[in-house]
Amino acid sequence: MFRNREIRQFAVLLALITAASAAAGFAVHPAAGILALVTAIAFGTAFFLFTKARYRSIARITDQIDLVLHNAGHTFISESDEGELSILQSEITKMTLRIREQNDALKKEKTRLADSLADIAHQLRTPLTSANLILSLLKNNPEKAERMALLRETDELFIQMDWLITSLLKLSRLDAGIVVFQSEQTDVNDLIQTALRPFLISMELHNIQVQTEIPKGISVTGDSGWLSEAIQNILKNCIESAGEDGKIQIVCEDTLLFTRITLHDSGAGFAQEDLPHVFDRLYRGKNSSTTGYGIGLALCKTIIIRQGGTITAKNHPQGGAVFTIRFPK
Structure with missing residues (x-):
């Protein structure tokens, strides 16, 4: 307790005040001097006992914090009955749990990054x-x-x-987070044509037909360059899945709530166990014939979500995979 500079200063000040009040009391009357001396001693004793108890509680909290920091299995700091210390312990417990959660998340991220x-x-x-x-x-x-x-x-x-x-x-x-997306009105038909352009030769060589149903005047808000990149990754997946003499259907619908773009290929679709992981990074599917790297669809989802949209994938009842992109109004 006396390691605290403020406590030492208070002790010196209390001793000076006690001496001054006792001297003044004795100058008036011996009984007054004794009363002043006894009162000062009683006040000082009560203060130091109370302060010692408070420092003991603080020391206990410090020991528990040290235990939490060095013991992965210990996450609880016992509560105190005192008002201010109870609030302090509650906030420290919250902070400790939050730090522990972040630490666990960082460990998982580190493992995932290594993999x-x-x-x-x-x-x-x-x-x-x-x-x-x-x-x-x-x-x-x-x-x-x-x-x-x-x-x-x-x-x-x-x-x-x-x-x-x-x-x-x-x-x-x-x-x-260093990519800054532009927010602009982009015509959906222009967006699809731009995304198709890099694959025209490949589709012609493999006799893949593309059918589009995009009403004129439909637009979405977003960065046209990055949105085109996202759709290109879906098209790449559809072309690889459709194979020789395949077909790809692209349909756009405009509602009061959202604009929906649907891409359907004539391939084999997804294995049932692969559907929950289609957009997972570096997931290549259980099918041994899968030729992708597990990057394109993950990149596509990231781009669309960062611009306020959503994307889902499922199997069409008549065969093939269906990708659905929605952009809210």
């Missing part, structure tokens, strides 16, 4: 290994036609790696 990095390294290593194998075949293959085919295959592998790295960088920028 994600391992998955990313594996996904990059696979096309790199294939590219190295193709390059070794090129060295020992004199046939021009075969060399050209191997070069095309290598080019496709590097395109895949470029897409993966670019998507991961975009996700990291979104996670870091």
Whole structure:
């Protein structure tokens, strides 16, 4: 208690006041001096006993806080009957629980990040290994036609790696919160056409037909560039799922509450156990034939949600996958 500078200062001041009052009392009458001295001593004793008890309670709280900080299984600080200390203990308990929750969340995030990095390294290593194998075949293959085919295959592998790295960088920028979305009216028909443009050659080569039902004049509010990026990722998934001679249907509906964009492909749809995880990052599905990286749909969902929209995925009763995007008015 006396380690506190204020207590030491108060003790000195009380001693001076006691001496002064006792001297004045004795100067008037011996009985008055004795009364002043006894009163000062009684007051000082009561004050120091009360202060000692208060410091004992504070020391107990300090010990419990130390126990909580160094013992993962201890999260409770016993309450005090005193008003101010009871409030203080309650607030410290809340803060402790909040810190513990944040610490647990950080541990889970750290574990998830480590797993994600391992998955990313594996996904990059696979096309790199294939590219190295193709390059070794090129060295020992004199046939021009075969060399050209191997070069095309290598080019496709590097395109895949470029897409993966670019998507991961975009996700990291979104996670870091450094992306500023523009809020502007974007025509849905223009948005869909912009998203389709990079896939026109691929769809023509694989004879994939796209049917659009988009009434004129329908628009959504958001960043056209990022929204186009989101829809491109859905289209990429639909094209891969539809395969040769496939079909993709894009329908837009405008209601009083929201604008809905639906994309339906003619592929096999999702396995039932995959549906809850379609938009999970780095989830590739239980089907061994799945060729994606588990990045595109996660990026798509992040972009749409950050701009106030929602996206869901399900299987169509007649076959194929259905993606539904909603933007509130």
